[in-house]
Amino acid sequence: MYMASTEERVRSLVADNLEVDGKSLGSSVDLEASLVDLGVSSMDIVSFGKVVAQEFNVTFTREHCPTLNNLRELIEFLDSQAA
Amino acid sequence: MSLNSHAERWWTPFKTINSVDVIHVDLLPSAKGETAAIAWLDAQEQARRRRFPYAGPRRRFSLCRAALRAVICDQLQCKNEQLTFALTQHGKPFALLDGEPAAISFNVSHSGKHGLVALAPKGRLGVDVEERDSRRNLEFLVDTVLSKREQAEFASTQGADRLHFFYKLWTIKEALIKAHGKGFSLDATRIETPLAMIQGMRGGVLQLPQMPAVTWHIEDLGTKWFAAALASEARASAILKD
Numbered sequence: 169m170y171m172a173s174t175e176e177r178v179r180s181l182v183a184d185n186l187e188v189d190g191k192s193l194g195s196s197v198d199l200e201a202s203l204v205d206l207g208v209s210s211m212d213i214v215s216f217g218k219v220v221a222q223e224f225n226v227t228f229t230r231e232h233c234p235t236l237n238n239l240r241e242l243i244e245f246l247d248s249q250a251a
Numbered sequence: 252m253s254l255n256s257h258a259e260r261w262w263t264p265f266k267t268i269n270s271v272d273v274i275h276v277d278l279l280p281s282a283k284g285e286t287a288a289i290a291w292l293d294a295q296e297q298a299r300r301r302r303f304p305y306a307g308p309r310r311r312f313s314l315c316r317a318a319l320r321a322v323i324c325d326q327l328q329c330k331n332e333q334l335t336f337a338l339t340q341h342g343k344p345f346a347l348l349d350g351e352p353a354a355i356s357f358n359v360s361h362s363g364k365h366g367l368v369a370l371a372p373k374g375r376l377g378v379d380v381e382e383r384d385s386r387r388n389l390e391f392l393v394d395t396v397l398s399k400r401e402q403a404e405f406a407s408t409q410g411a412d413r414l415h416f417f418y419k420l421w422t423i424k425e426a427l428i429k430a431h432g433k434g435f436s437l438d439a440t441r442i443e444t445p446l447a448m449i450q451g452m453r454g455g456v457l458q459l460p461q462m463p464a465v466t467w468h469i470e471d472l473g474t475k476w477f478a479a480a481l482a483s484e485a486r487a488s489a490i491l492k493d
Contacts, residue, residue: 201302205308209362214395215387215391
């Protein structure tokens with residue numbers, strides 16, 4: 169059975185949950201860019217963190233929160249939790 | 252070029268609260284305004300501007316940063332070229348005048364068509380503005396943002412009141428977190444908005460559990476167009492006066 173990678177799952181969550189000026193960021197989002205530089209609001213970042221936590225069954229402590237701003241770091245964090 | 256001599260300003264005084272000036276920045280698309288704003292940014296800011304891949308965030312950054320430069324230069328009676336910005340270790344920007352920390356505190360926020368710049372001669376301060384979005388699933392965020400008591404108040408509200416209530420408390424907490432200046436290290440659910448403000452008062456004071464020795468002045472700056480709040484470090488004399 170095909171198992172989506174962490175990156176694919178995160179890209180899918182981004183496409184479904186994050187938008188800028190009413191337009192979805194889409195699944196081809198640049199993983200190296202910070203969400204703030206992409207123009208995502210702080211409320212959307214907090215909401216996205218909760219979506220990711222539910223999807224991957226992880227808990228973000230306050231120390232982990234800056235990780236949410238960079239999708240590449242987020243994927244690495246999620247992979248480290250699954251290892 | 253003097254910033255404040257520019258004929259078409261996109262920023263206007265909004266309010267003054269406890270020696271903190273709050274400026275409203277009009278962020279509607281304006282090619283003329285954006286072109287003027289870009290010309291006022293230094294090389295570091297131009298580079299940051301280019302990193303924004305989308306036009307909206309790029310415009311909001313340029314217009315807010317140029318307005319910030321204008322009002323700081325006005326307050327400090329300096330030239331735009333003398334002004335640069337640096338970041339604290341927690342990512343909060345501060346102003347440098349001829350390379351030395353300037354005697355001014357400021358904070359900036361923007362959302363959609365609206366930006367706010369808050370500035371004062373001293374003391375930590377934070378400002379937040381949010382356009383209210385009725386499409387947002389507020390219930391999803393409630394337990395991440397509100398205290399138990401605030402959650403109970405939220406549950407007793409309906410419709411537009413619910414939207415206004417949530418955004419009011421969000422902006423108060425965001426302004427406080429920004430004023431505190433240490434990013435995500437504050438837990439929003441542990442910040443208790445004063446009951447009088449929940450019940451409609453525009454201003455109040457509070458202490459953060461992590462910093463009980465510091466009193467913060469908070470002010471609801473919301474209008475029918477946006478939710479907004481200001482948090483500023485209160486001086487002892489100002490607290491007694493309240």
